[in-house]
Amino acid sequence: MSAAGPPQGGQAPSGGSVTAAGVERGGDLPAAGPPQGAKAPSGGSATAAGVERGGDMSAAGPSQGGQAPSGGSVTAAGVERGGDMSQILRIATYNIHKGVQGIGPARRLEIHNLALAIETLDADIVCLQEVRAANRREARRFAHWPDLPQAEFLAPEGYQSVYRTNAVTRHGEHGNALLSRWPVVRHRHEDISDHRFEQRGLLHAEVRVAGSLLHVIVVHFGLIPGSRQRQTQQLRRYIAREIGLDAPVVVAGDFNDWGTRVRQALRVDSLHAFAGPRTLTYPSRLPVAQLDHIYARGLCPLSLAAPRGRAWGSMSDHLPLIAEFRMPA
Helix, strand or coil: EEECCCCCCCCCCCCCEECCCCEEECCCCCCCCCCCCECCCCCCCCCCEEEECCCCCCCCCCCCCCCCCCCCCCCCCCEEECCCCCCEEEEEEEEHHHHHHHCCHCCCCCCHHHHHHHHHHHCCCCEEEEEEEHHHHHHHCCCCCCCCCHHHHHHHCCEEEEEEEEEECCCEEEEEEEEEEEEEEEHHHHHHHCCEEEEEEEEEEEECCEEEEEEEEEEECCCHHHHHHHHHHHHHHHHHCCCCCCCCCCEHHHHECCCHHHHHHHHHHCEECCCCCCCCCECCCCCEEECCEEEEEEEEEEECCCCEEEEHHHCCCCCEEEEEEEEEC
């Protein structure tokens, strides 16, 4: 376990710079509205972030430090936050596809749009996959490539960012990241690669939420079914060894699971997802499968949702997944 550094707000170098999205990131970051074109599916209740909210989708917990403004306040996601919301925790997971979309000459930089989109989710904890720490080739290609590592760049103001590398490539490296409104006490990484062609890992962070310690594990499983089964067993062994069988824990990420084998295996260790129809997240333009999941033990699942719309379908090949949980009293 390495001690986490100070909270990082994802600020650009002093003086600010105009991003590809046309937003100046120096100084105060304006409240982010929804990405243009983001809409909830018909039959749902659309929030400012374009997320269909099913079940009890109340506002997320208080900001870092544990105090909500008296009388409530409107967040970037347009959700009024007031009263004692310390028992409700909103967690999101998002595979951001390294902040770049498209193929060949049509490749485009989406990292600035992703920064605004993540802010609109208003999640207390955001679990990210395919996050670049650096990439020299992409930095040369795109004039507006951020100077900061992507995890720091994407962190809303006041959030702490944690990043650990899964894969080292010819031009840079990428891995998992966690952005947290609540303090990260410590974090560590474990290699869960199953073969040499896919470098995979888990990021484990201990987060202090309203005075209680919560373990959060960010994962990105392999593409081969056999690999996913072995990685699931490795995850279970890791939890038993490093966390134990009683402490509250959340496991979130891109499981690449087209079936139910991972869900059934984790259920043995009392890790449960929200009970209801699958919330489709892949591919983002026309989702037909839920590859992204959020499992929890020791928390009460309240709701599960994913934003839909043209803008969300253009930022990554996955949609974000947002879950709300009630913390133990």
